[in-house]
Amino acid sequence: MTTPTAVPASASWLRDAATLTHRILLHWRQRPFSIALTLLFPVLIVLMFGYLFGGAMAVPDGTYLDYLIPGMLAMTMLFGLESMVLAVTADAAKGVTERIRAMPVSGVAVLTGRGWADLLNALAGLTVMIATGYAVGWRPHDGLPSALAALGLLLWLRFAFTWVGIYLGLLLKTPESAVAVQVLVWPVGFLSSAFVSPGTMPGWMGAIATWNPLSATATAVRELFGNPSWNETTWAAEHSVLLATVWPAVLTAVFLPLAYRRYRLLGR
Amino acid sequence: MAYEEGVPAAEHAGIVAQDLRKQYGERTALDGFTLRVRPGTVCGLLGPNGAGKTTAVRILSTLLRPDGGHAHVAGYDVVRRPRQVRYRIGLVGQHACVDEILTGRQNLQLFGRLGHLTADAARRRAGELLDQFGLADAADRAVAQYSGGMRRRLDLATSLILRPAVLFLDEPTTGLDPAARIDVWSRIRELVGTGTTVLLTTQYLEEADQLADQIAVIDAGRIVAEGTPDELKAKVGPDRVETVTRKPTLDEVFLHLTGKTATRSTETVLEPAR
Structure with a gap:
């Protein structure tokens, strides 16, 4: 009994990452209501904003719903950050993080497992939001390659948010403090072009919203889907595809190493 | 066996900790912690809250890096070969760490x-x-x-x-009712029967007395006494006041060794054993 029976013949981090991704998929299966709520919440926002406030919104070059859906696709990516922070802090609070750290599993595998699961979560979120868009009359107009590029930019933003979320989760430690992130997601979302054009905001606020990474992706996605842009003429709006490519790269370059370092520092 | 390179040294089997140090800012958690647990035995690590029990267990189970000193667990260095150690240890913390x-x-x-x-x-x-x-x-x-x-x-x-060849139990019966505690004790005894090395931290003196072959008393980050429960009791000598024949309890041994009297801090230590 004192001899371990484990035979780590192919103890590769890819396999460990797949095992950890599988764990999160099992969470969804065990708690379908919770994942359903996560997926349906943005739908509720579309109905609220689209129909409750939508009548009062005057989008000069189209309907508000056509403007809103790309914004909500970007918001869905942002909501993922919030779920990630909650999941990481919950694991820390329940001691699961410690137990995983006591297994022969590398930090790279732990972070990759999270990343893959988050990517699947993002794909599910995008699917639900696009279906919702179709149901309320939204359509992409610029063909399939362009639409795929838009989805690619959305996932690219989520990829960056994955690392921001893991980093914040490891930093904040407790689910109670993670609530701060849940609250802050809203100002970040509203101070962007997700819901209204920054051109309609007071100058200083519009400037923040114009350069918000979320705006870059929302505006780029509108352009690629051929949806109304609310006549934005700023440099940032006209180069939105470039910014939507660069911003997530910058965020990833900063937060991926930070997240990894933070995980390693758990042992200090 | 298909493990990675590196052969464990026989003299490092079980648990060997040498002069472990750990500092948290101003606070010294471990201050020259030295302990040897022979393979296949149970060592009870006994001490009050804040004595360094959990820090020691976290270092020995590779979860925490020591600031100084060395430790080998199941034949491998916990700092240089944590992965090899992790294949061979089990860890039960103060709270159930399950999903x-x-x-x-x-x-x-x-x-x-x-x-x-x-x-x-x-x-x-x-x-x-x-x-x-x-x-x-x-x-x-x-x-x-x-x-x-x-x-x-x-x-x-x-x-x-x-x-696992080595099992760390950090206050394994914290928060359990008496029946559940006795159940956990009997399971630990079964394990020991199969040759597992166990390091058990506890503030329940009765628990150490029940389960351990060897007891190490930790106070302020270092081991202040070591021996079998009977050896430790003999060190203090028979009770001086009441009856001449009554042997001291481990509670008294503990108080004697840590130089504490049964005041505020130690009362909280003793209470759960009642």
């Missing part, structure tokens, strides 16, 4: 897979442990629905998934 959303079986299989058992082996081992720990009926229920005692048993079972 509440998953079922008991899913937990066991998950950690079996993370310990690089094949899917088949993980499934078999999970089944074995569920039977052994009386959790077969609850195996496919979410852990969130388990009682405290059941969680503890699952926690213990999970830490045994790789048949």
Whole structure:
């Protein structure tokens, strides 16, 4: 009994990452209501904003719903950050993080497992939001390659948010403090072009919203889907595809190493 | 065996800690912690809250880097070869560290897979442990629905998934009712019978007396006394006041060695054993 029976013949981090991704998929299966709520919440926002406030919104070059859906696709990516922070802090609070750290599993595998699961979560979120868009009359107009590029930019933003979320989760430690992130997601979302054009905001606020990474992706996605842009003429709006490519790269370059370092520092 | 390179040295089997140091800012958690636990024995690490018990266990189980000193567990250096150590240890912390959303079986299989058992082996081992720990009926229920005692048993079972050579039990009966505590004790005794080396931290003196071959008393980050329960009792001498023949209890040994009297801080230490 004192001899371990484990035979780590192919103890590769890819396999460990797949095992950890599988764990999160099992969470969804065990708690379908919770994942359903996560997926349906943005739908509720579309109905609220689209129909409750939508009548009062005057989008000069189209309907508000056509403007809103790309914004909500970007918001869905942002909501993922919030779920990630909650999941990481919950694991820390329940001691699961410690137990995983006591297994022969590398930090790279732990972070990759999270990343893959988050990517699947993002794909599910995008699917639900696009279906919702179709149901309320939204359509992409610029063909399939362009639409795929838009989805690619959305996932690219989520990829960056994955690392921001893991980093914040490891930093904040407790689910109670993670609530701060849940609250802050809203100002970040509203101070962007997700819901209204920054051109309609007071100058200083519009400037923040114009350069918000979320705006870059929302505006780029509108352009690629051929949806109304609310006549934005700023440099940032006209180069939105470039910014939507660069911003997530910058965020990833900063937060991926930070997240990894933070995980390693758990042992200090 | 198909492990990575490196052969464990026989003199490093069991637990060998040499002059471990750990500082948290101004506070010294470990101050020259030296301990040797022979393979196949149970060592009770006894001390009050804040004495450094958990810090020692976290360093020995590779979760925390020491600031100084060396330690070998199951033949491997915990700082240089943490991965090798992790294949050979089990850890039960003060709170049940299991995934509440998953079922008991899913937990066991998950950690079996993370310990690089094949899917088949993980499934078999999970089944074995569920039977052994009386959790077969609850195996496919979410852990969130388990009682405290059941969680503890699952926690213990999970830490045994790789048949560890060395098992760390950090206050394993904290928060359990007396029946559940006695149940955990009997399971620990069974394990020891199979040759596992156990380091058990506890503030329940009765627990150390019940389970340990060897007791190490820790205070302010270092071992202040070591020996069998009887040796430690002999050190203090028979009770001086009441009856001449009564041997001192471990409580008294502890108070004697740490130079403390039964005031505020030690009362909280003693209470749970009653």
